[in-house]
Amino acid sequence: xxxLLDIKRRIRSVKNTQQITKAMKMVAAxxxxxxxxxxxxxxxxxxxxxxxxxxxxxxxxxxxxxxELEAKLLEAEEVEEERAEGExxxxxxxxxxxxxxxxxxxxxxxxxxxFNAAVLRRAQTVLRDWDEAEVDLLLLGKKGADFFGRRSxxxxxxxxxxxxxxxxxxxxxxADDISQAYAAKEYxxxxxxxxxxxxxxxxxxxxxxxxxxxxxxxxxxxxxxxxMPGGSYIYEPSPEGILTEILPRYINFQVYxxxxxxxxxxxxxxxxxxxxxxxxxxxxxxKLTLSYNRARQAAITTELIEVVSGxxxxxx
Numbered sequence: 190x191x192x193l194l195d196i197k198r199r200i201r202s203v204k205n206t207q208q209i210t211k212a213m214k215m216v217a218a219x220x221x222x223x224x225x226x227x228x229x230x231x232x233x234x235x236x237x238x239x240x241x242x243x244x245x246x247x248x249x250x251x252x253x254x255x256x257e258l259e260a261k262l263l264e265a266e267e268v269e270e271e272r273a274e275g276e277x278x279x280x281x282x283x284x285x286x287x288x289x290x291x292x293x294x295x296x297x298x299x300x301x302x303x304f305n306a307a308v309l310r311r312a313q314t315v316l317r318d319w320d321e322a323e324v325d326l327l328l329l330g331k332k333g334a335d336f337f338g339r340r341s342x343x344x345x346x347x348x349x350x351x352x353x354x355x356x357x358x359x360x361x362x363x364a365d366d367i368s369q370a371y372a373a374k375e376y377x378x379x380x381x382x383x384x385x386x387x388x389x390x391x392x393x394x395x396x397x398x399x400x401x402x403x404x405x406x407x408x409x410x411x412x413x414x415x416x417m418p419g420g421s422y423i424y425e426p427s428p429e430g431i432l433t434e435i436l437p438r439y440i441n442f443q444v445y446x447x448x449x450x451x452x453x454x455x456x457x458x459x460x461x462x463x464x465x466x467x468x469x470x471x472x473x474x475x476k477l478t479l480s481y482n483r484a485r486q487a488a489i490t491t492e493l494i495e496v497v498s499g500x501x502x503x504x505x
Contacts, residue, residue, distance in 0.1 A: 192484055193481065193484050193485060193488065196477055196480055196481040196484060197481065199477055200474060200477045200478060200481065203470050203473050203474050203477065204470075204474060206466075206470055207467055207470035207471065207474065210463045210466040210467045210470060211463070211467045213300065213459065213463045214459075214460055214463035214464050214467060217456050217457075217459040217460035217463060218456075218460050220456045221389070221453065221456035221457055221460055224386075224449065224452050224453035224456050225386070225453050225457075227449050227453070228386055228446070228449040228450055228452075228453045231442075231445070231446055231449055232446065232450075234442070235442055235443060235445075235446040238435075238438075238439055238442055239439070239443070241435070242402060242432075242435055242436065242439045243402075243403055243404050245431055245432050245435065246281055246402060246403075246404035246432065247404045278429070278432055278433065278436065279368075279371065279372035280368060280371065280372065280400060280401065280402050280436045280437075280440065281401055281402055281404070281432075281436075282401060283401050284374075284377040284378075284401075285377060286322055286377045286378045287322060287323065287377055288322065288323040288324075288325070288375070288376050288377055289319060289322050289323070289324050289325075289376060289377065289378050289379070289380065290324075290325050290326075290327055290345060290367065290370065290371075290375075290376040290378070290379045290380070291312065291315060291316070291324055291325070291326055291327065291379075291380050291381075291382065292326075292327040292328075292329060292367075292379065292380065292381040292382070292383075292399070292447075293308060293309070293312045293326060293327070293328055293329065293330075293333045293337070293381075293382050293383075294308065294329045294330055294333070294381065294382065294383035294384070294447060294448070294451045295308050295309065295328075295329070295330035295331075295332040295333035295336075295451075296330050296331070296332055296352060296451070296455040297330055297331040297332065297349065297350055297351065297352050297353065298331070298332075299332065300459060300462060300463065301455055301458040301459040301462055302458050302459075302461060302462035302465075303458075304384060304392065304454065304455055304458035304459070305330075305332040305333070307384070307394050308333070308382055308383065308384060308394065309332075309333065309336050311382050311394055311396070312326075312333075312337075312382050315380075315382065315396070316342060324342065324343075325342075325343045325344065325345045325376070326342055326343065326344045326345065327344075327345050327346055327363075327367070328344060328346070328347040328348065329348050329351055329363070329448070329451075330348070330349075330351055330352065330451075331349040331350060331351075333347075334347035334348070334349055345370075346366065348363070351448070352448070352451070352452050352455065355445075355448045355449055355452050357441070357445050359448070360441060360442075360444040360445035360448055361441045361444075361445075363444050364437075364440045364441040364443075364444040364445075365437075365441075367379055367399065367400065367440065367444070368400070368437060368440050371400045371401075376400075378398060378400060378401065379398070379399040379400040380396060380397065380398050380399065381396070381397050381399055381447055382394070382395070382396050383395055383447050383450060383451045383454075384450070384451055384454035384455070384458070385450045385454065386450050386451075386453035386454040386457060387454075388457070389457045389460065389461065390457075390461060392454035392457060392458055395450075397447075399440065399443060399444070400440070402436060402439065402440075
């Protein structure tokens with residue numbers, strides 16, 4: 190009977206676990222609906238903002254100057270003054286990547302399948318590949334902060350409990366810190382690794398360059414077609430003046446988009462993981478119930494044999 194009691198305890202324990210995973214799945218599904226609505230509403234604006242910013246950056250660099258005219262202007266030392274206005278913006282300056290800031294976006298909690306592990310593995314791979322560059326980490330999410338906090342990689346800042354409620358004010362604070370550090374030439378490039386939300390069943394591990402900001406025609410522009418219809422535009426007051434206003438907003442919104450992407454992907458991954466755990470718990474309960482019934486049947490059969498044997502002995 191001890192074996193039967195053990196099986197009953199295991200069945201009861203697995204049923205309790207199943208109730209927890211089912212509840213977590215429902216909570217994740219409710220949160221996912223809100224996060225999905227936010228990222229689907231945010232993504233089109235973010236992509237269009239990236240296109241406009243890249244086109245403005247291209248216009249500020251005066252790409253329409255042909256080679257012959259450029260040579261004449263160089264002799265008169267005028268073209269460098271013109272280009273300094275566009276390329277001189279701190280967030281557009283391209284420098285050799287000797288020191289890099291890598292933002293690693295994870296979740297604040299576990300029980301989301303391979304959501305956090307995939308990002309951390311990718312970050313470690315990138316750190317190994319950049320063995321010639323000096324890399325600092327910007328950790329967005331408690332899991333990443335806990336993981337790299339036990340390692341020797343330099344950490345600029347770590348944000349914990351960031352995804353309880355993602356707000357634009359949080360993203361602006363993070364983006365301002367990144368922009369100021371890049372403008373001060375503390376870093377030559379800023380990259381981000383995160384899970385991009387594709388669907389409930391799919392999250393795509395993504396690596397993007399945040400700074401320097403790509404201009405139209407660069408391959409790094411996330412595979413987005415940057416070009417805008419038409420040829421020349423008249424900018425008022427000027428491409429440089431517009432860039433001064435729009436570049437900080439661009440960085441702010443791109444960080445905000447990354448946080449929303451990661452939040453939606455985390456809820457989707459947790460919902461999928463908890464659904465799988467609930468199904469696995471059901472299968473385990475079925476197997477344990479079958480084992481319990483077989484053990485109980487064997488015990489009853491043994492008792493019957495003992496009773497019959499005792500009765501036969503008394504008759505004899």
